[in-house]
Amino acid sequence: MELLTIADVLQLLLVGLSQGCLYSLIAIGLVLVYKATEQVNFAQGEFMMMGAFVGYQFIVLMGLPYWLGVGLTLIVMGAFGYGIDALVVRRLTGQPVFTVFILTLALGIALRAVAGMIWGFGNYTLPAPIPGNLKIGPVVMAWSSILAILLTALISVGLYAFFRFSRHGAAMLALSQNQLAAFYMGIPVKRLTSVIWAMSAVFGACAGLLLAPITLVSTSMGFIGFKAFAGAIVGGFGSIPGAVAGCLLIGVTEPFFDIAFPTMKGIGAYLVMFAVLLIRPQGLLAQIHAKKV
Amino acid sequence: MSDVLTLSNVETMYGRVMAIRGVSLKVTEGSIVTIMGSNGAGKTTILKTISGALDPFKGRIAFERAEIAGLDPDVVARRGIAHSPEGREVFPLLSVRDNLMMGAYTRRDRDEVARDMEKVLGWFPVLRDFLEKSAIYLSGGQQQMVALGRAFMQRPRLMLLDEPSLGLSPRLIQEIFAIICRMNGDEGVTMLLVEQNANVALPVSDFGYVLETGRIVMEGPRDVLLASDDIREFYLGIKGEAARGDRRWKVKKTWR
Ligand SMILES: Nc1ncnc2c1ncn2[C@@H]1O[C@H](COP(=O)(O)OP(=O)(O)O)[C@@H](O)[C@H]1O
Ligand SMILES: [Mg+2]
Numbered sequence: 001m002e003l004l005t006i007a008d009v010l011q012l013l014l015v016g017l018s019q020g021c022l023y024s025l026i027a028i029g030l031v032l033v034y035k036a037t038e039q040v041n042f043a044q045g046e047f048m049m050m051g052a053f054v055g056y057q058f059i060v061l062m063g064l065p066y067w068l069g070v071g072l073t074l075i076v077m078g079a080f081g082y083g084i085d086a087l088v089v090r091r092l093t094g095q096p097v098f099t100v101f102i103l104t105l106a107l108g109i110a111l112r113a114v115a116g117m118i119w120g121f122g123n124y125t126l127p128a129p130i131p132g133n134l135k136i137g138p139v140v141m142a143w144s145s146i147l148a149i150l151l152t153a154l155i156s157v158g159l160y161a162f163f164r165f166s167r168h169g170a171a172m173l174a175l176s177q178n179q180l181a182a183f184y185m186g187i188p189v190k191r192l193t194s195v196i197w198a199m200s201a202v203f204g205a206c207a208g209l210l211l212a213p214i215t216l217v218s219t220s221m222g223f224i225g226f227k228a229f230a231g232a233i234v235g236g237f238g239s240i241p242g243a244v245a246g247c248l249l250i251g252v253t254e255p256f257f258d259i260a261f262p263t264m265k266g267i268g269a270y271l272v273m274f275a276v277l278l279i280r281p282q283g284l285l286a287q288i289h290a291k292k293v
Numbered sequence: 294m295s296d297v298l299t300l301s302n303v304e305t306m307y308g309r310v311m312a313i314r315g316v317s318l319k320v321t322e323g324s325i326v327t328i329m330g331s332n333g334a335g336k337t338t339i340l341k342t343i344s345g346a347l348d349p350f351k352g353r354i355a356f357e358r359a360e361i362a363g364l365d366p367d368v369v370a371r372r373g374i375a376h377s378p379e380g381r382e383v384f385p386l387l388s389v390r391d392n393l394m395m396g397a398y399t400r401r402d403r404d405e406v407a408r409d410m411e412k413v414l415g416w417f418p419v420l421r422d423f424l425e426k427s428a429i430y431l432s433g434g435q436q437q438m439v440a441l442g443r444a445f446m447q448r449p450r451l452m453l454l455d456e457p458s459l460g461l462s463p464r465l466i467q468e469i470f471a472i473i474c475r476m477n478g479d480e481g482v483t484m485l486l487v488e489q490n491a492n493v494a495l496p497v498s499d500f501g502y503v504l505e506t507g508r509i510v511m512e513g514p515r516d517v518l519l520a521s522d523d524i525r526e527f528y529l530g531i532k533g534e535a536a537r538g539d540r541r542w543k544v545k546k547t548w549r
Contacts, residue, residue: 167398174384174395180346181382186370186399186447 004259007138012255018145020251021152025207026228027235027243028155029200035176035238036196039089039100043108044204045225046115051077051205052212052221053115056126066127070209074202081201085194112219121219128213148210155203156244172196230273236283245284246276297322297451297483298343303352303362305335305342312338314507315352320451325477325484327494329528330504336487337379339504340453343485344376345369356451371399375449379456381440385429389420392428392439396446406446412480413442416472434465441469445476452476454486458493466493473497491528495519503528 004012030044041047054076058069084107092099130143162169175182175189183189208221215221231250235242250269257268276284298320305313312335320326330336341347343354345366354362361369370376375396384392393413397406414421417438423431428439437457444452457473458466474497476482488494495501501518503511511523518524525531 170387170391170395171398174387174391177384177386178382180366181378181384182395183346183366184344184370184376184378184382185395185443186367187395188367190365190367 011139012259013252014139014141015145016252016255017248018141018148018251019254020231020248021148022207022211023224023228023231023247023251024152024244025148025155025203025210026225027232027247028159028240029203030228030232031235031237031240031243032196032200032203035240036172036193037089037176038097040097040104041197041200042101042104042225043111043222044200045222045228046108046111047077047081047201047204047222048208048211048225049115049217049219049222050080050111051201051208052126052217053119053208054205055209055212056119056124056217060124060126066129070129073205073209077201077205078198081204082194082198084201085197086190089197090190090194108222112222116219119217119219123216123218126209126212126217129209142214144210144213148207151206151210152244155206156240159240168192168195227269230269234273234276234284236285239283239285242283242285249276249284295322296320297357298485299353299355300339300343301353301355303339303342303354304350305338305347306350307338311350312507313342313349316504316507316509318502318509318512320483320485321500322483323477323481324499325473325486325497326500326502327491327498328485328487328502328504329489329491329494330487331489333506334504335507336489336504337455338507340376340378340455340485340487343369344374344453346376370447370449373450374453375444375447375451376453377440377444377455377457379459381433381436383428383431383436383439383443386427388425389428389431389439390424393442393446396443397448400446400448405448409446409448413445416475417442434461434469437461437465437469438472441472441476445480445482449482451483451485454484456488456490457486458488458490466490470494470497491524492530495524495529 026044026048029047030041033039033041051073055069055073058064058072059066064072088103089100092103128142128144129147132143134141134143134146163173171182171187172192174185175187175192179189211221211224227250228247231247232243234246234249235244237243250272253272254268257271258265296319300316300318302315302317303313304311304315316339318328328336328339338347342349345361345364345368348363352362353360356372356374361372384395387395393410397409400406419435420438420442423435428436431439441457454473457469461469470493473484477484486494486498495515495518498515500514501512502509503524511518
């Protein structure tokens with residue numbers, strides 16, 4: 001293995017950071033739904049894939065201006081997430097958690113098939129939000145990578161403020177801690193839960209739109225959802241800052257791992273997960289007050 | 294005075310098990326009504342059926358003359374019924390202040406909400422020291438205060454209270470029941486209270502029902518119930534304990 005120069009290291013760090021941010025966007029959606037309902041949405045990666053395809057539909061196939069296409073994509077995906085909960089998942093309330101696991105696993109498979117039937121099983125290009133690269137000395141960053149970092153930071157801060165200062169955010173916290181008591185307070189628990197699914201689909205779509213220029217749009221792009229999963233588990237699964245930290249850790253170590261062990265490319269994320277779980281089984285930032293039982 | 298709440302022949306099932314077997318009762322505006330019954334009699338089930346957490350299998354539930362059976366609990370809450378549940382059910386990771394403010398979630402009258410918050414803290418001054426602490430750190434009695442205060446913050450016209458005395462010391466029970474009486478007397482909140490502890494609940498009530506295995510077996514104004522030998526013996530423990538089997542037999546013989 002050749003020695004890396006400082007510039008190489010910096011370059012890899014930034015690439016890893018931006019990749020970690022994409023994982024984070026997916027993981028935030030996972031954790032939001034999990035905290036609110038204790039359901040795990042195994043189709044979260046496919047939500048991201050759908051976001052990329054819907055964007056491809058508006059921007060490439062229909063030729064709409066880029067940002068208009070993005071706006072429409074986020075609206076469509078928000079409605080999609082809301083509908084999945086309101087029409088399907090909500091009906092399973094009271095069933096074992098396992099039922100919802102299987103349902104969302106099946107949903108992911110179905111979404112891949114549906115996307116393939118509508119758009120085909122090839123690889124498609126979606127333009128980057130801002131084309132070109134930013135050069136700082138020897139380091140070169142694609143603008144879409146920089147955008148991924150900025151957007152993740154913005155969404156993290158926005159969510160913090162939302163839960164801390166807004167009435168609906170506080171109500172979402174309340175319903176995630178005690179659903180029945182939230183009902184008794186007059187909080188529209190069912191509607192807010194669907195809104196949480198909508199938020200999680202919108203964040204997934206953001207990741208999809210940002211990932212598309214890097215990896216191309218395809219029915220299998222949702223598989224990076226598993227890395228987001230690993231990141232969320234590293235972070236303790238119940239905490240959004242934890243999930244972001246876990247995803248960043250995985251994103252940043254990944255490119256170095258791939259260079260050091262080229263034959264094991266792609267499994268670095270899971271090794272990091274195992275390593276963290278061995279040392280801290282509860283994850284990096286597990287909730288201090290573990291749920292009883 | 295008009296009836297705020299009327300239950301007619303309500304039956305509630307858990308799967309195929311019927312927990313409530315044709316219960317009829319009414320709560321008059323401004324009163325405190327108590328349902329007494331031992332553990333497992335179905336008290337919690339009645340309250341959950343009223344507030345919409347459970348749907349009745351049969352029967353009608355009228356709140357201020359409108360049918361509310363089968364509505365979602367958040368809709369029932371918005372109609373004006375607050376439910377302070379068994380086991381307090383505070384939001385563990387929210388601060389005491391946020392817990393209380395959650396009660397006011399549906400309200401828009403900010404000034405009134407602030408005044409009601411002061412009222413609650415006046416009734417339970419100990420909560421003032423914990424306002425910014427997570428509710429999980431409170432003692433059982435303090436959590437009960439939060440649950441009661443949170444229900445009051447909804448400014449309900451009817452409050453459902455599920456065993457507010459459960460697990461509390463006699464002194465705390467006195468304190469909490471004094472506040473319940475003030476919410477009723479000073480603020481005009483109608484109360485439907487369920488209690489195993491008839492000793493403390495019955496004396497503050499206007500009217501009482503006795504529930505046994507899902508059925509109302511006796512009802513009457515407070516003074517009539519307090520004078521009844523059966524109530525004195527089995528719910529107030531005044532004449533000493535009778536054996537359980539003995540008690541069932543006698544209950545059936547005299548009350549049905
Ligand atoms: N979730 C449940 N599933 C099945 N049976 C239940 C459930 N909750 C209560 N029950 C049964 O219903 C009856 C009434 O219970 P409950 O209303 O909790 O009584 P109480 O509040 O008077 O102690 C009891 O026999 C209890 O075992
Ligand atoms: Mg009970």
